Amino acid sequence: MPMPILPFCRRLVSPVAVMLMVGLPSTTHAEVELDYEAPAIAPESSSTVTEKPGWENEDFAVAAANPLATDAGYQVIKAGGSAIDAAVAVQMVLTLVEPQSSGIGGGAFLMHFDGEDVRAYDGRETAPSGVDGELFLDEEGEPLDFMAAVASGRSIGVPGTLRMLELAHRDHGQLPWEVLFEPAITLAEDGFEVSERLHTSLAEVEHLRDDSIGGDFYYDEAGEPLAEGHTLKNPALAAILREIAKEGSSALHTGSIAEDLVFRVQNHDRPGAMSLEDLASHAAQERDPLCTEWQAYRVCGFPPPSSGHLTIMQILGMLEALPALESPLNDDLPSVEWLHRFLEASRLAFADRDKYIADPEFVDAPGGDWSNMLHPDYLAKRAEQIGEQSMGSDAAKPGNPGPMETSWAVQPEQPEAGTSHISIIDEEGNAIAMTTSIEQAFGSRTMADGGTGEPGGYLLNNELTDFSFQPEDEAGNPIANRVEPGKRPRSSMSPTLVFDADSGELVASLGSPGGAAIIHYTAKTLVAMLDWGLDAQEALNLPHAITLGGPVFLEAGGYPAATLEALKSLGHEASERELVSGLQALQVTEGGSIFGGADPRREGVVLGD
Structure with missing residues (x-):
């Protein structure tokens, strides 16, 4: 059967009318109270295969990689939110409870269906303006050891997840932007139980103990990872999310949080080239699916x-x-x-x-x-x-x-490794599929606290290692996925x-x-x-x-x-x-x-x- 690519998908029946609340994150929407309550659940074991029953629902469904994140999306939809609203809440909670896989320091691709059209939102990280094709070559022109490149400032791309979610929310959000951060802020302030998967990931990952912030936050004085069931609070992330809830994605891309991010990149033992201008100029894109x-x-x-x-x-x-x-x-x-x-x-x-x-x-x-x-x-x-x-x-x-x-x-x-996936269908039939990543487990093994001075924060990605380390082959032919300024690595x-x-x-x-x-x-x-x-x-x-x-x-x-x-x-x-x-x-x-x-x-x- 022929397999043509079509510019969009169109429903052939009349779509359900949906009122979309459009505006900047700081725009006043209808008065909404989420009244979020942290659920009395903890993630199940995931070090081995755990049987799942499958779930059938009549009106809407949220699927995400951690029960606390799934529940945040569930509560948002119950409060009248759309699939995009739920996706924002889910991602913010994943930043906290599944830091090894995704977060505000990374990037994401989001597919959205509004009952009529499919739209593709690109929040992929970009290479800083100061890099070139030799980013991952050593002094002799040979590719760096992969893990040496990962655990460095060179691997950190300009993050795009927040810019992308903000763009999609402007187009399809129903609840105010700031409301969607309440679940993650509440859990960050009150604490959540470390899951077996997070504990196991901390035990197995290399180099995170060496990070000045991440090492102190996720390990005890003996260098042992936080125990399963440990109640972990993240006051730095709570403060950062409050600023983002109030100011929108610009809170991460400009100002004190951005300055801290750039400081962490530029002052790494193997520093990267990211600048404040790179952060401020990053833009999400809408592409033809x-x-x-x-x-x-x-x-x-x-x-x-x-x-x-x-x-x-x-x-x-x-x-x-x-x-x-x-x-x-x-x-x-x-x-x-x-x-x-x-x-x-x-x-x-x-x-x-x-x-x-x-x-x-x-x-x-x-x-x-x-x-x-x-x-x-x-x-x-x-x-x-x-x-x-x-x-x-x-x-x-x-x-x-x-x-x-x-x-x-x-x-x-x-x-290539890492990542998390979210699928949501809301009560109006709107649907999203969103895959979100910081690349390797715990990304670049570099944590940023937003300059708050509080314990915790968020992980920075290592997405630039998705580029080819070699810019050309032995014959001098260029590699399509080579490093170039402002370029998005292949995913x-x-x-x-x-x-x-x-x-x-x-x-x-x-x-x-x-x-x-x-x-x-x-x-x-x-x-x-x-x-x-x-x-x-x-x-x-x-x-x-x-x-x-x-x-x-x-x-x-x-x-x-x-x-x-x-x-x-x-x-x-x-x-x-x-x-x-x-x-x-x-x-x-x-x-x-x-x-x-x-x-x-x-x-x-x-x-x-």
Whole structure:
């Protein structure tokens, strides 16, 4: 079936009338009291897989990576808020309770559906104006050790999450901006219980103990991480959030909080180049979403600088071009035959990703249009390379989806990690899918207290390590995703909204953390929900399998030993490893209710009415 990219998704039935309260964060809205109450719940264990029941709700649903964050969104919608209002509240709480994954010191992509149109809001970090392609090279011109680059001022991009949420709130918010910060401020002042996942993350992370603020805040005098169940207060973050609630995103991007952020970057042992001008000038962008027809659905995702949608739909398009399998599932697990095809298609899609996709302000699409990468004829030709045996590690080469003025080099593989995902459908049928990140666990391992002098604060991202460390290949050909001033690094974040191709009705909202593996996690979930007919929770429970073009990794304990051996016999360099996604998915059932699933590998839940 053809897979054209459409400029937007339009509902074919009359939308429900929704009153949008528009204005700057400081604009006076209708008098609203959230009357937030901290819930008497604590995150469940997430160091091992924890069974999740799936949740069905009639009117609205909020899915997020931590129960306290999910509850904040729930209370906002109960108070009359929209999906965007709830997303703001959820993100602020995640900054506090899941600091290892996202926060106001990072960036995010947000997909929004208002009952008629889909809009894409870009809050990706940008490179400071004072950097160049040698940012991550040492004195001999060789790439820095990856972790040395991460735990440095050089890795910190100009944050964009707040600017983006503010823009989306102006367009779609119903409650006043300042009200949405009450849950996070209350929890920061009164304290919350450290979850097992946060405790485990603190125990495992490198370099955070070395940070002058983070080390004192998250570890005791012996260097031991805060215990599970410890009541943690964050007065510095509470003070920062009060300023942002009052002044809007400008409170982070100008003034004393901005000065403190820049000081932390410039005075790192390996300093970065961020300036106050970089912070003040950062702007969120609204981009045209990419909406692609696949089977009976219209799948809408984020355009570059995200590689997520393009790579996911390349994988799905190549699979669709192959002869149908009689049984893609075997004993309720993906079959060896399906896994082989999925992994081979991933190799080919990642080869294209590593050559072509980068910030569109700096890199032209092949043939001038990103849809060329998803043309059915092109994907069918690529799929011809998928045979009965694996093409082998690193054997997949990029294709030629369209003419290019520049001959781009293929970017070498680099680690990607971190992130959190939020999916929300409100009572009016508005929906969001938002993937948010500070990149690595605890980002750059640099904490800022906003100049408050109080304990705590927020983590600064290391998103600039998503750029290629090498600006060009040995032949001097430039790499599309090289470091340049003001550029947004390529991302794998894949917030996704799905619609019925005929009626335009909303079908699902989903996404995941997981670095480059976000693409595999989201692609497999789309297939499981929409092709195999599994519900959201069943789809999220399925074990993972990934390759970035080299070795294949199966989720440890997820498949029988025979599956691993069968893949090896097909030529895959395969082994097991931990693959910790954090999928959230909401699906609209045929009866109109909302069924939600949360990843059993993390501590997230779904709440709604």
